Amino acid sequence: MSDRVFGGVGLALAVFYIWQATLIEESFIQDMVGPKMFPFIIGAVLGLSSLWFLLRPDPSPRWPGAGRLFEIGMAVAVMVAYTIMLPELGFVIATAIASAYLTWRLGTRPLQSVVAGVATSLGIYVVFRLILGLSLAKGPLGF
Amino acid sequence: MDVLASLGDGFVVALTWQNLLLALLGCLLGTIMGALPGLGPSNGVAILIPLAFTLGLGATPALILLTSVYYGAMYGGRISSILLNIPGDEPALMTCLDGYPMAQAGRAGEALALSGIASFVGAFFATWGLVFLAPQLVKVALLFGPAEYFALFTLAFATLGGIASTNQAKAAFAAALGLGLATVGVDGQTGVPRFTFGEVHLYDGIDFLVAIVGLFALSEVLIFLEHRGTDADVTGRKIEVGRIVPSWSLVRSCIPTMGRTTVLGFIAGVLPGAGASLGSFISYSMEKRLVDREGTFGKGDPRGVAAPEAGNNAAAGGALVPMLALGVPGSGTTAVLLAVLLALNITPGPLLFQNNPDVVWGLIAALFIGNFMLLAMNIPMVGLFTRVLLVPPRLLMPVVAMVSFVGIYGISGSSFDLQVMVGFGVLGWVLRKLDVPLVPVILGTLLGNEMEANLRRALTISDGDWSVLVGSPLAITLWVIAVVGFVLPILFGKVLKRRMRMSRDEEGALTD
Incomplete structure (x- = not known):
């Protein structure tokens, strides 16, 4: 169960991160890739791994009382x-x-x-x- | 042999009073930190980095201090394994198997001395390996272009979880989290702010030292708080050391074992994704298979003490090879050492050997000197360190927390950074509870900017053609290793981890 919550939080984080990345202002002179591409890739990895926790969670750790x-x-x-x-x-x-x-x-x-x-x-x-x-x-x- | 000439120059650098003193201090602190359960090489070094800075040490002295701590911690980990059956740090886990039974049989002194010698042999020859292998690797690294570097960074992340990783998705998550943190701040190439939410403090990005100390040191304090009262009373146990000098025949009987496991450990250290824990595990398993004819392994066989110690210390030396030559660390502690280099404005990698030979060779020479100091400290003076184990964690952990605060405050003088550090401490605790590895997070924050810069450079050169990333045989090889390194643990990780746990539990059941 912990992993599902974690996956949900991770997924929300990934979506938020990618959304924020689309808001990055680009300057008029820049390289081929630009400042957005790398964050998109990272956001994708973050989202995919979070999806994995949602679908295939590990057994929960022992949380303290x-x-x-x-x-x-x-x-x-x-x-x-x-x-x-x-x-x-x-x-x-x-x-x-x-x-x-x-x-x-x-x-x-x-x-x-x-x-x-x-x-x-x-x-x-x-x-x-x-x-x-x-x-x-x-x-x-x-x- | 220009390698030997460079090494000679290194000794000239290392043999100053200040550097010798720092090496001695580092070895001493490292051994203590290694011996204390809960403080290992990575958090030990992490706590001391900010201090090395605020003291205004130059690059070479700071590195000498911190790598001495690293080597020292690898030595020290065995002390509590042998005396208390609690590994002082993870690589020392296998040393419990035969070390503790030896201690129970009244041969603790011999076990300590023998493992000290084995540690020395492992570390000493691994340092020689470093001397000869690193320059060779540098020659390969000089062929790397931006595309190859991008592939190499990916390889480092893909394999960092290690062969014994149980959940690769969590390792990937951790790496992405770290890389994401690295993108906070002003973009180095176009100058636009990213993910700063208008907060001026964030324009410089998140200081990786703050992240490291928070994740490693403060989360440890929280873990102790959580487990208070469950395993804290081990320190009350009586410690009998017994005779300290092992007989020559005992040492001689272990020489073949030490030789084999040193080689094996060194290789495990150099390879990405293996590291010291695996080095000691493979060493122990191989020796058990090779020489354990009477089934004495696990019941206090001296060779079972020598094997993992030579293995893990050799691996520690081996792990420095990719860190220095490529700038890509293969283990947690070398990742922390990379942070030291970056914070000192030194870019590790092939150019380090050309631009800062004094730093590299001074460091290597200091490792040799430190090794002899450690041998001296760990055999005749081992009794001193066994006393350290009597300090209860309830007094020690607050000191750890406060020293962390002092270090970070000393660098930045801002309360904001301290609050970010507390935030990382909580994050570290949650991630550890969820079994997410912390090292990829650290490595991500360290390497993120460099990795992105290489990606963008490669694509600028190729005019936006993504196929450049797999455009050379070297790059393709790196990608293949990265993919294999990432997939293998999915297939074998659980089995291997279970075996590591099982061998320990089995012996535990016998001895307790």
Whole structure:
């Protein structure tokens, strides 16, 4: 069943891709093939392979339960929040929070997670900023 | 022998303090990453690429660092296979079969040392193979025109799923997805924007480094999160290493095995679509058939440890041949290494040997040096790496995620790229769940522009006549190999995959 859904999504993607390719504006001077042909070929391969999944699906993989899916969704949300907060909070604080969260959700006890998160953040800061001199995001506090 | 002269020049390049230090660092990090289950050569290299850039390393030093990681990971994969019966990476799967029974019999140290020697033999001779074969392949490659290159790229995609691929439609889907991502951005030949939806960030196209790190590294974190608690407690097991130095008679008894499997592994590595996993599988199966008269394979036969390790390390060296000489990688990790070259503005392929001989030969010389370092690290100091296995993934994976973020942020300094990377992480997780291979996606984003440019160049030269694509014997040969390479797995893939799984399950049932 998963493969049929996947095939449907793939097919929709292929149609959308080819439709977008027809909208590419061509310039007045161009080579024999032009900028549309290659996307058409790719779109065709994408569509044909998606059709194959629809017609001959593999057995479904074991999807995680709702709880685990929520878990993964939350982790993704935290990572996105991290990318947004990085310039606001600065590298050290944002990273400490994000890695503490991930460590906690991977099965560490809460207090230890906080310690691990802070240690990870400071460790990366020392190695990459102080030793290797990489530019990391600076927050209001300067680190 | 101008090859040897070039190699000599390469050693001059490689033997600077900085490069030696980078090789040492790469070998060390690579072995650790290889040893840790879940981190393999491709994601190990992927995480480190952005760092190599932000450190401002030049082309040769960056390549030396990253290929050392690659070789190191191939060595390191065996450690957890032998000690925990969990392959540290996919090519090390076959090493479990005899390695773990040896460890159970209290001979873990010997198994580690022997497999270290086998890894060295495989990698060392494969590097010699690279030295002599790559320049020959370059001579062939110089005959390639745009039409042949287009056929060659198609061949690379058609065979990338590998002979053990179970569903070629999924490999084709993955390749098309990658190529589609590559078309996003301003068209290189006419300057019109494609698939940008008016978003300025997309005009430059999608940075393939962002895609690689997201697909390989972040999706791994999500996989760990999904499987938390199911297999995480392996690290608590007690590890007894025992005596580390194997007796000379033991090593000697394995010499013929190592010789044969090195050759076989190297060939498997050079051929498109085979790669290290298959190299170690074929090596093990052949040795089992040839020398296993008393039925000791699978019960802790030292030759069963030496065979797959020599095979997979030789294959790793062999896989560098098409990557350097043709610019077309045949395996996942070499695809990632190709990304390094492209990001450094170096076009691999025949011209690389002419325009940047210092890069090529410096790299090869560094591989030789790295091999000796790895031998030294992996035999007397193997105890150190067994400690690394005690670090639980719950502490390790967040570090992996954060280092990925740091690397990409260091390159672009933009939150937008980081969000795209998270998006790729989710995409990678979904695709892995659906059994869609990720390597063709990566290769598509890497080679898409080059492939399209060659197609358009060929048709411009022929004035729009499509038959030019099959216009030379060389092109026709490439197309035939591509078609055969794509169809064969449909016929044999399932059988082969089942056999690889079965041999492991069988032994697993015996040992557990």
